[in-house]
Amino acid sequence: MNNVLKVLGCSKSRQRLGVRQSSAAFERVRKAPEGWRSPRPGGILLLLVMLGVAATASFASAADWLQFRGPGGTGISPEANLPVQLDAKSVTWKINLPGRGLSSPVIVGDKIFVTACSSTEQDRLHVLCFSAKTGAKLWERQFWATGRTMAHPKTSVAANTPCSDGKRLFCLFSSNDLLCLDLDGNVLWLRGLTRDYPNASNSLGMAASPIVVGDTLVVPVENDSESFSAGIDVATGANRWKRDRPKLACWATPVLVPDAKSGQPLVVLQSGPGLSVVDARTGQEAWYFTDGASTMSSSVFAGGVLYVPSKGMAAMKPGAAGVHPETVWHNNQLSPATASPVVLGDKLFTLNSAGILTAADISDGKRLWQLRTTGPHSATPVGFGKHLYLVNEKGLVQVVDTSAPEGAVVSTLDLKDTIIGTPSIAGRAVFIRSDKALVKLGGS
């Protein structure tokens, strides 16, 4: 494996990120739930990257869910006491949405943000804000798509999950419209990335989500034609950098890893050929991985290790400019399908197309058990403590106790609607958006 873990020398000094180190990161670590892997040699790196992640959330609290798969893009909430035994009474509220979508909700404090698209051409873009507590709509803004809106029927133009730095909301749509609003619905800036780069689109639909790193928004626009990722100034919407990417459609969302030398966050850009790991503020490549990667399922970084869907699953400790990433293990029997892998406690979980949930030991990648769930799944599991929430495409929520000897589905709830998007967690509640509605499970 080492022969495919390559390092690109990078002698140019890297500009430091202008970020605040929030105590929220320490809170997250201190409040790590039961089953969360305790610090180990890689724990320092974890702490460092958490600092980097926290920098994106300087204005947010530990209970917020700011991006696709929430804190650090792990899909794991640091909260406890979420609903496990689901039944009809678990639905705290349900509100209809004005259009379709599969983007995840983003939660900042008591505000929950959702995107949707409507009209026969899906060219009406909606950004909605609700009270997380009551479900009351606080505001809505609409925009017209400036890019192409064609998408496979299974997806839609509201596919990419927004992200937030705690004071701004960044919404990307499949049309490559990129909208920045404050949390009260005031428009700060707008971009039309297909307008700027006319061949940047995917006739199946785009779905990779942006992430915010300090004062840079990283936007993946990877497709078969004018393929790129960009770092955008959160204050103005102008490009800080724009990097050509493989001409290949990709729906995987970037994740952050720490630079092995400095601990500063680096952005993992994933595509079919592998990974390009870049400085968020400059776009300069620090290291790369060329043994292939999924174009659907996103990598996850947890416990100091990056887990990459690559010919199964490849686990590696991140590198840096001049530092090789270190292979931890590779298991070709851990291929996820659409859903991304998730690490909970000392186990890595993948979901295949048949709905088989596979648990593997994160230390060596060996398979521990497999659990047949009711699929098919597109949503990535999210979890807390020892439990995972799986939601299949027909709206069946399944709660899995991962501490059971072979894993066990402990409860189910049928929401009876098409659900492709990944749930979000905040305020001891699970927020699930279907193609028609937004549902809150639990919380108070």
Place this chain on the structure above:
Amino acid sequence: MKPLSLILLAAAAAAALPAHADFKADIAAIRQVGGEGKGNPQAGTAWHSLAKGDAKSITSLLAAMDDANDLAANYLRSAVDAIVDRELAAKRTLPQLDLEKFISDTKHNPRARRLAYELIARVSPATGEKLLPTFLNDPSVELRRDAVQQLIDAADKALAAQDKAAATKEFSNALTYARDEAQIKKVAGELRKLEQPVDLPKHFGFLTHWKLIGSFDNAKLVGFDTAYPPEKELNLAAIYDGKLEKARWVDVATANDYGMVDFNKPFGDLKGVTGYAFTEFNAAAARPAELRLGCKNGWKVWFNGKLLFGRDEYHRGARIDQYRLPVELKAGRNTILVKVCQNEDVKDWTKEWEFQLRVCDASGTAILAKDRPATPKGPAGAAKAEAKKGTK
């Protein structure tokens, strides 16, 4: 006009503008927004100012969308959203009469007029219902769609009541005005069940008669950026060295409801190849128009010898109006050349090597050539069998 009249007119115009003095400057700041974030800081500041306006400013904001670029229009419409939310939350009214007047002027931005209509329908659903039938021939695709839907609903009711004559009349009327593909498909299907003739290619404005030539190489996708002879000269009698054999122009006329032109038919099911299609469009008058293309192969389009656009995406899907290419038709002869590249993938779902192209205006209304040939008649059942190929 007398000086006094001019003064009164100017005074009236000034009175119609929102009160705050910077309104014009704010509008200008938003309208100057451009590509790659240019002008965003100024536009964002202006947005905050405009969004604080009251209901009286709404129609001025809508009017500011006239000739504005699409980013500026989005700034303006979201400012309207903010004002409307605040005004309605405070139990204040919207300027309904001004909005109706704004809608009635079809020179305004069609999307702005649609937004004005939705505001009216939001505060007065009855007024919205009353206005709908007036939009049957509207430049706004969305307004027209809702108006046509009323005709379709009436036709469906007539059908349910087994009144075929009334249903035929309503469906025929609906087809006359329908521009939305889903509505057209529904109405055409119903009319055919009622044994009424429907010429869908003509309704859409699909070009059905082409000269095709193939095949040139596209192994390893080299063809997309390779200028083969048809790009260098227009000589329909020429014979060139093709990838497998001599390449010569052949006549193709498609009977497909959605104008699909299939290269596989004259040249065989080839992979890793490039073909060209050529046709002429005899325009009645010079005018703006759109060439609308659907294609799941790599493609380039030239209009009157000028490259409009090209895209090297393969087999990610195709649909009617997938790509909209604005052009200026000149009176008389215009030429259209389409390059279609097929990749080397051998999966079943990558066999298609085809495109569809129509000429229409911004609302999707067909622009027909002066000498448009009759739509070819396919073999019995062919239209039905192939219809789905050209749809979404």
